[in-house]
Amino acid sequence: MWSSLSAAFPRGLLVALVLALAPAGAKTLTVCPSCPVRTLKEAFALAEDGDTVVVDGGHYAEGNLVLDKSIVLLGKNLPVLDGEGKYEILTVKADGVQIRGFEFRGSGVNFIKDQAAVKMVDAEHCVIENNRFVNNFFAIYLEKSRHCMIRNNRIVSNAENENYSGNGIHLWNSFDVDIVGNYVARHRDGIYLEFVRDSRIVNNVSEDHVRYGLHFMFSEDNLFRGNVFRRSGAGVAVMYSKRTRMEENRFEYNWGGASYGLLLKDINDSDIRRNVFFKNTVGIYADGSNRTSVYANDFVQNGYAMRIFANSMGMIFMYNNFLGNTFDVATNSTESYNSYLKNYWDKYEGYDLDKNGIGDVPYRPVSLFSLVVENYPQALVLLHSPLVQFMDRAERIFPVFSPKAIEDDQPFMFRILWSEWKNLPSDTER
Amino acid sequence: MRGAVYKIFKYTLFDLLRSRWLGSYAILVGLMTAGLLYLGDDPTQAAVSVLNLVILVVPLVSLVLGLMYHYANRDFALLVLTQPVPRGSVYWGQLLGLGLSLTGAYLSGVAVPFAAYGALGMGEVDWPTVGMLLFVGAMVTLVFSSLALFVGVSNDERVRALGIAIAVWFVLTFVYDSLLLAFIILAQAYPIDRWVIGISMLNPVDLARVLVLLHLDTAALMGYTGALFRKFLGTGLGTATAVLALVLWTVVPAVLAGRVFARKDF
Amino acid sequence: MVRVEELTKRYGALEALKGVTAEFPAGKVTAVVGPNASGKSTLMKSILGLVVPDGGRVYVLGEPALKNPRVRAKIGYMPQDPRFPENVTVREVIRWIEELRGRPKQDLDELLAYFGLGPHLEQPTRVLSGGTRQKLSAVLAFLFDPEVLILDEPTAGLDPLASSRFKDRVAAERDRGKTVILTSHVMSELEELADRLVFLLEGEVVFAGDLEELRAKTGEERLERAVASLMEAS
Numbered sequence: 001m002w003s004s005l006s007a008a009f010p011r012g013l014l015v016a017l018v019l020a021l022a023p024a025g026a027k028t029l030t031v032c033p034s035c036p037v038r039t040l041k042e043a044f045a046l047a048e049d050g051d052t053v054v055v056d057g058g059h060y061a062e063g064n065l066v067l068d069k070s071i072v073l074l075g076k077n078l079p080v081l082d083g084e085g086k087y088e089i090l091t092v093k094a095d096g097v098q099i100r101g102f103e104f105r106g107s108g109v110n111f112i113k114d115q116a117a118v119k120m121v122d123a124e125h126c127v128i129e130n131n132r133f134v135n136n137f138f139a140i141y142l143e144k145s146r147h148c149m150i151r152n153n154r155i156v157s158n159a160e161n162e163n164y165s166g167n168g169i170h171l172w173n174s175f176d177v178d179i180v181g182n183y184v185a186r187h188r189d190g191i192y193l194e195f196v197r198d199s200r201i202v203n204n205v206s207e208d209h210v211r212y213g214l215h216f217m218f219s220e221d222n223l224f225r226g227n228v229f230r231r232s233g234a235g236v237a238v239m240y241s242k243r244t245r246m247e248e249n250r251f252e253y254n255w256g257g258a259s260y261g262l263l264l265k266d267i268n269d270s271d272i273r274r275n276v277f278f279k280n281t282v283g284i285y286a287d288g289s290n291r292t293s294v295y296a297n298d299f300v301q302n303g304y305a306m307r308i309f310a311n312s313m314g315m316i317f318m319y320n321n322f323l324g325n326t327f328d329v330a331t332n333s334t335e336s337y338n339s340y341l342k343n344y345w346d347k348y349e350g351y352d353l354d355k356n357g358i359g360d361v362p363y364r365p366v367s368l369f370s371l372v373v374e375n376y377p378q379a380l381v382l383l384h385s386p387l388v389q390f391m392d393r394a395e396r397i398f399p400v401f402s403p404k405a406i407e408d409d410q411p412f413m414f415r416i417l418w419s420e421w422k423n424l425p426s427d428t429e430r
Numbered sequence: 431m432r433g434a435v436y437k438i439f440k441y442t443l444f445d446l447l448r449s450r451w452l453g454s455y456a457i458l459v460g461l462m463t464a465g466l467l468y469l470g471d472d473p474t475q476a477a478v479s480v481l482n483l484v485i486l487v488v489p490l491v492s493l494v495l496g497l498m499y500h501y502a503n504r505d506f507a508l509l510v511l512t513q514p515v516p517r518g519s520v521y522w523g524q525l526l527g528l529g530l531s532l533t534g535a536y537l538s539g540v541a542v543p544f545a546a547y548g549a550l551g552m553g554e555v556d557w558p559t560v561g562m563l564l565f566v567g568a569m570v571t572l573v574f575s576s577l578a579l580f581v582g583v584s585n586d587e588r589v590r591a592l593g594i595a596i597a598v599w600f601v602l603t604f605v606y607d608s609l610l611l612a613f614i615i616l617a618q619a620y621p622i623d624r625w626v627i628g629i630s631m632l633n634p635v636d637l638a639r640v641l642v643l644l645h646l647d648t649a650a651l652m653g654y655t656g657a658l659f660r661k662f663l664g665t666g667l668g669t670a671t672a673v674l675a676l677v678l679w680t681v682v683p684a685v686l687a688g689r690v691f692a693r694k695d696f
Numbered sequence: 697m698v699r700v701e702e703l704t705k706r707y708g709a710l711e712a713l714k715g716v717t718a719e720f721p722a723g724k725v726t727a728v729v730g731p732n733a734s735g736k737s738t739l740m741k742s743i744l745g746l747v748v749p750d751g752g753r754v755y756v757l758g759e760p761a762l763k764n765p766r767v768r769a770k771i772g773y774m775p776q777d778p779r780f781p782e783n784v785t786v787r788e789v790i791r792w793i794e795e796l797r798g799r800p801k802q803d804l805d806e807l808l809a810y811f812g813l814g815p816h817l818e819q820p821t822r823v824l825s826g827g828t829r830q831k832l833s834a835v836l837a838f839l840f841d842p843e844v845l846i847l848d849e850p851t852a853g854l855d856p857l858a859s860s861r862f863k864d865r866v867a868a869e870r871d872r873g874k875t876v877i878l879t880s881h882v883m884s885e886l887e888e889l890a891d892r893l894v895f896l897l898e899g900e901v902v903f904a905g906d907l908e909e910l911r912a913k914t915g916e917e918r919l920e921r922a923v924a925s926l927m928e929a930s
Contacts, residue, residue, distance in 0.1 A: 301474060324475045378614045378626045384478065384639055386486050387607040434796070441781065441792050448783035505779030509836075512744050513796045514769035695707070696746040 025050065031079075032056040040065055040081070047071050049094075055079040055102070068093045075101030075131070081117075083107040083136070088115040098127040107136040109164055116141035116170070120148065128153060138166035139187070148177045155184045159210045167192040167215075168206070171199070179204060189215040190232070197221050205230070212237040212263070213254075216244060224249060229261070235280065237263040244270040252278040261302065264289040264312075271295075274418065277302055283325070286312045295319055296418035304330050304370075313337040317408075319416050322346060322365070326383065329365040329406060330374060336405035340365065344412040349396060352413045362409040364402040368395035371402065434515045438523025439530075445506070446499070446531040455491060455532070459483070459539025467547050474646070477559050480540060481642045484567040485635055486603060489574045492532055493595040496578025499528050501588045508696055521579075521691040525684055529575040533568045540564055562645040566638040572680040573634045574599075580687035583694060602635045610636075631672065634679040641672050697722045698743055698844055698875055703752035705738050705899075712738040713749065714899040720892075722843070725866065725876040727886045729923055730896035736879055739896065740846055743877070744773055757843055769797060772837035776848045778829050780821035786832055787817045793836050801841035810861060811835055826853035834862060844875045851885060863889055883920040890919075895926055902930050 029051060031043045041062050043053045049070040057077035064087045067073075071094075079102055083089040086108040090099075097120070104117035116138035120126050126148040133139035133155040140150055150169060159165030168184035169191045171177055177199040183206075184190040190206030193199065194217040201224035206213035213229035214236040216222065223245040229235030235251035237260075238244050244267065251261030261280035262272070266288040273295040277283035283302040284294065291314040298321045299305035305325040308315065310333035320343045322328045328345060342358070347367075350359035369388045372379050382388050395402055446452050466479040503524070510520050541564060548555040577598060585591040610629055614622065630636040698720040705713040712735045720726045728736045741747035743754055743761065745768060754761040761767040780789050794800055808814050811831040816824060824832070830853045837845060847866070851859045866889055870876050880886055886893075893910055895903040903910060903926055907919065914929075916922040 372611075372615075376614050376618055378623060379611060381626055381630050381636075381640065382607055382611060383643055384481060384485070385607045385636070386482070386603050387611065389482070390604070437792070437795055441784075444788075445781040445783050503781065505775075505777075506781045508746065508775060509778070509780065509793075510796070511746055512768060512771070512773040512775075513793060514765050514767075515796055516765045517745075693748055695705075695748060696741065 026052060028052045028054060030054045030056060031058070033058040044069065044071075063087045064091060065089065066091045066093065067097060070094045070096040072098040073100070073102070075103075078103050078132070080105055083115070083117065085109070088113075088119060089117045089136075091119045091121060092123055092126065093121050095124040096126070097123060098129070099131060100127070100129045101131065103132040103134060104136060104139065105134045107138060109137045109166075114138050114141060114166060114170065116166070119143065120145045123148070127151070133157075133168075136166070138170050139168050139184075141170045141172075142174045142177060143172050145171075145174045146176050148174070149180070150177065150182060151180045153182045155182060155187070157185075157187045159186050159188055162188055162210050165210055168209075171196045175199060178202070182206075184213075185209070189213075190229075191215065193217065193219050193222065195219065200224070202226055204228075206235075207231050209233070215239075216241045219244070223247070228252070229254070231255070233258070234260040234263040234285075236261070237265070238267050238270070239263075239265040240267070242268045242270070246270065246272045246275060248274045250276045250278065251280055251283070252276070254280040255303075256281060260285045264292070267292065272297060276300065277305065282307050284308075286315065288312060290314050292316075293318070296416070296421070297321075299323065299325055299328075301325060303327065307331070308336075308338065309333075310335050310337075315339075316341070318342050319418055320344070321415050321418075323415070327367060327370040327373075330370045331366055331403070331406065332374060334403040334405060336403060338406075340406060340408040342410045342412060342416075343408050344414065344416050345408065346415075348411045348413075350411065357413050359411040359413055362407045363411040364396070364399055364404070364407050366402050366406050367392045368401050434519035435523045435526070438510060438515070438520055439526045440523075441506075441510075442503070442524050442527025443531055445503070446527060451495060451498070452531055452535055455495065456535035456539045459487075459536055460543055462487075463540050464543040464546075467543050468552070474556060474559070477556065477563060477642075478646065480563050480567075481639065481646075484563065484570055484642070485639055488536060488567055488570050489603065489635060490596075490599050492571050492574035493578045493581075493599055494592070495532060496528055496575045497582050497588065497591055497595055500579055500582030501591075504696075511696060517692050518688065521688050525576060525579055525687070528579070529572045532575055533571045536567050536571050537564055540567060559642075559645050562642055566641050566676070569676045569680060570634060570638045573676070573683065576680060576684035576687055580683045580690065583687050583690045602633055606633045607636065631675045634676060637672050637676045637679070641669065641676070644669060644672075697755075697757060698877065699755045700739065700743065701753045701755075703739065703742055703749050703754070705735075705742065705747060705749045711899050713742070713752075715752070716896070716899070716901055718894050718901055718904055720844075720875050720877050720894075722875045723870060723873045724891040725870050725878055725889050726892040726894060727890035728877060728879050728894050728896065729886070730902075731927070733898075734896040735899040736896055737848070738899075740848060740877060740879070744768065744771060744846060769840075770842050771844045771846060772840065772842040773845075774830070774833045774837045774847045774850045776852065777826075778833035780824075780829070780832070782822040783820055785818050785820050786813065786824070789821060789832065790836065790839070793839075797840050800839045802839055804835075804839060807835045807838055810865065811858065827855060827858065830854055831858060834865075838865065838869070842874075844877070845869060846877045848879050849881065850878070851880065851882065883918075883923070887919045893919075893923075895923065897927070897930055902926060 029043050029047055031037045031040060037043050039062055040060055044067055047053055047069055052072040054074045054076060057079055059080045061082040061084050081089050081102055081104050083106045085106045089104050089107050107115050107117040117133050117136040119141040121143045123145040124147050128140055129151045131153045135157050139155045155168040165188040167189040168187040169179055171193045173195040175197045179201045180203055182204045185208045188210050190209045190213045192215045196219040199222045203226045205228045207230035209232040212234045213232045216238045217240060219241045221243045225247040228250045231253045235254045254261050259281040261277040261283045264286040268290045270292040276298045278300045280302045282304045283299045284306045286308045289312040293316045296319040301324040304327045305322050307330045310331060315338040317340045322345045345363050345365060348359055348363045350361040352359055369392050462483055463480055467476040470476050507520060544555050544560050581591050581594050630640055701717050703713045703716040716739060730736050738747055742749045756767040757770060759767055811834055813831050813835055816828055851862060866876060892906050910922050911917060914922040914925040916925055
């Protein structure tokens with residue numbers, strides 16, 4: 001019957017059916033050190049599509065396990081699957097595989113192929129949930145996969161440099177994947193997406209990575225929301241990607257010689273809102289980023305709140321709060337094709353005679369000193385010098401050098417409490 | 431001799447502690463710090479603002495109060511100098527008394543509001559940074575107290591001395607940095623990182639500022655622009671060099687003033 | 697006894713002392729007299745160590761005094777315009793000087809009573825009148841019973857009663873064998889107190905000797921006239 005079905009239906013639908021019907025005809029196999037079935041390899045050979053394999057405790061170092069059946073893998077008492085620092089631990093080449101409750105340890109470093117703790121190849125409807133990943137090269141790797149869920153995993157490695165480390169969650173050529181509630185630390189990139197679309201990265205914590213907390217390459221129509229990106233080379237890097245929605249994330253302590261909260265490189269039509277950028281060397285770094293809106297974000301105590309290069313065009317900066325940043329905006333040109341409107345700048349010293357909450361004189365967020373530093377980097381040694389403060393103040397009163405093109409002509413007088421807004425005014429204004 | 435230094439120090443301190451202006455200075459610093467701390471919403475920002483206080487107000491006040499003290503107490507110095515006490519003791523005792531009481535006023539003015547802020551649970555106080563501010567402010571106070579005595583001892587005319595003191599302050603806070611900036615701009619074509627660091631080490635006000643900047647994690651910001659800045663200023667060696675240079679700045683004017691004092695006719 | 701030899705001192709272009717040699721014997725009051733800028737103050741301050749001479753020697757009781765702070769233990773000094781740390785009481789000033797000099801050798805209470813300073817003991821010195829400050833200065837000068845007293849215009853600001861009590865005290869100290877060096881603009885006072893006179897003019901000693909000698913030399917009985925004639929002569 002199954003074989004006739006499999007001939008009659010496309011594979012995806014078959015898997016759906018299998019999942020729906022599983023309880024009825026499926027069997028459960030148990031693996032444990034004292035059970036009749038003592039290895040996963042054995043269990044995989046015995047199992048059929050739709051079965052459940054329960055692994056109860058134990059430590060399994062079986063080289064590279066390849067699973068090509070649609071089964072549910074359930075770990076009880078945290079069984080350990082060990083790659084001994086040599087192997088890819090588990091390669092899945094089937095749809096509908098679910099993996100829960102395991103500890104994956106030590107997938108091997110390999111410079112030719114990306115060895116992972118769990119690799120999904122051309123898989124649909126996979127679920128990887130409630131596992132631990134310890135000191136793996138790559139931890140979770142999805143290749144040409146779709147409709148997957150990666151949830152509540154704890155993924156920690158010990159990466160120290162880019163060459164000897166892989167990514168925590170790596171998606172290549174995949175779509176419709178949910179990455180939710182994971183903790184990822186100390187990989188090269190925490191979460192890496194290349195040629196990925198229609199996926200959601202929600203409520204994860206990603207920190208202490210050698211390179212980036214979250215990294216998009218050539219990806220489209222993705223959303224990340226409610227994540228925390230901390231202490232990495234960049235919290236998030238979005239490169240060569242389109243229509244990325246970035247909402248309600250915290251980018252913090254990405255602090256170092258060349259560190260960024262959010263690094264944008266050649267991206268289009270994206271949306272950045274309700275995020276908090278706290279203590280990053282650079283809050284947002286935008287190079288060649290177009291038609292992207294930056295609404296209602298807080299920039300607090302960053303070195304540079306934003307570095308926006310002149311090759312970024314059609315960006316809109318609105319309802320953002322700039323608080324205690326050393327520099328609010330830096331740029332490499334006096335030209336700008338972006339608009340700055342209705343932001344709160346704590347360095348604004350204008351007045352509001354008509355008491356409408358909007359300052360009556362424009363604010364130019366690019367300070368004279370930041371222009372100087374842009375051209376003469378060593379001048380940074382004069383930061384906070386009375387001379388510099390005097391210079392900046394004088395420039396603010398009689399602007400001569402600071403670019404007219406970068407001007408907020410409706411600066412808010414008070415901090416914008418956007419977190420209390422149900423809908424951003426910009427939602428309707430757009 | 432050491433006993434005499436201590437005695438003179440004690441008398442100077444005793445006199446200063448009762449004087450109105452020392453208390454006023456402490457209260458002024460306290461009010462400014464408290465204002466920065468309680469009116470702003472962030473103690474780190476307050477620390478940066480206190481840094482401005484350290485750079486602008488502390489040197490000027492130390493110079494002016496140091497000179498006022500010097501001239502007000504010339505007669506006392508005269509009385510003591512006619513006692514069987516070596517001149518050196520009189521000088522060091524007075525310098526210590528002046529420097530330490532000004533330092534104490536500054537320290538209490540800054541530390542008390544921060545401590546109260548922490549104790550009242552109004553927010554987290556970043557004590558390492560505040561500690562660095564206290565240290566740097568204390569050093570700046572000592573530097574400018576000894577500069578004040580140097581100017582005072584070298585000039586009998588107080589208006590002239592005040593003019594010199596204000597000129598010194600202006601040069602060290604504004605002119606010096608202007609020249610440094612001009613140098614950076616004009617010599618941009620050359621590898622000047624080393625020079626820039628060296629030149630800023632020669633000015634006590636710049637030293638103080640850079641030390642606090644390093645502590646406020648701006649080292650990373652500096653590293654963003656130049657590898658040498660990060661390598662040197664971002665490390666313990668950089669901090670140690672800066673601290674040492676600042677210590678030299680307190681010692682050298684003090685010793686020079688002491689030599690003038692030893693040969694001075696009263 | 698105090699002796700200065702070949703003292704020279706130059707302030708820029710001004711030669712304040714041009715090789716002054718003089719002796720101030722014990723048991724005598726020696727007045728140092730001369731017009732303004734004659735070198736009187738420089739001479740006295742050189743003995744005290746307040747001025748560092750360019751050349752020459754100073755002996756106090758036979759001991760070389762230049763750069764020797766210990767000899768000041770044997771000197772009591774009243775400056776022309778004594779001032780004290782402003783925020784300190786009279787009692788505290790006295791205690792400090794006691795700390796610096798060691799145990800007082802004369803009776804403090806007796807001295808305080810003698811100069812009528814008792815009521816001012818607890819006052820801060822900034823409220824004291826010029827005369828009261830002068831009295832405090834006198835108490836400090838006598839308190840340690842020094843062998844040498846250097847008194848620079850000591851009666852300026854004293855009321856007549858205090859002034860006469862002061863002079864009595866100086867005479868008594870002299871009679872006890874002390875070396876007293878005195879300047880004053882009041883000739884009658886010098887006439888009353890001085891046994892000897894050193895007359896300085898433009899940094900040089902024009903006359904040094906007993907008052908009798910001076911009178912004999914100038915033929916003037918009154919000191920004021922004698923001094924005036926010295927000035928005319930040179």
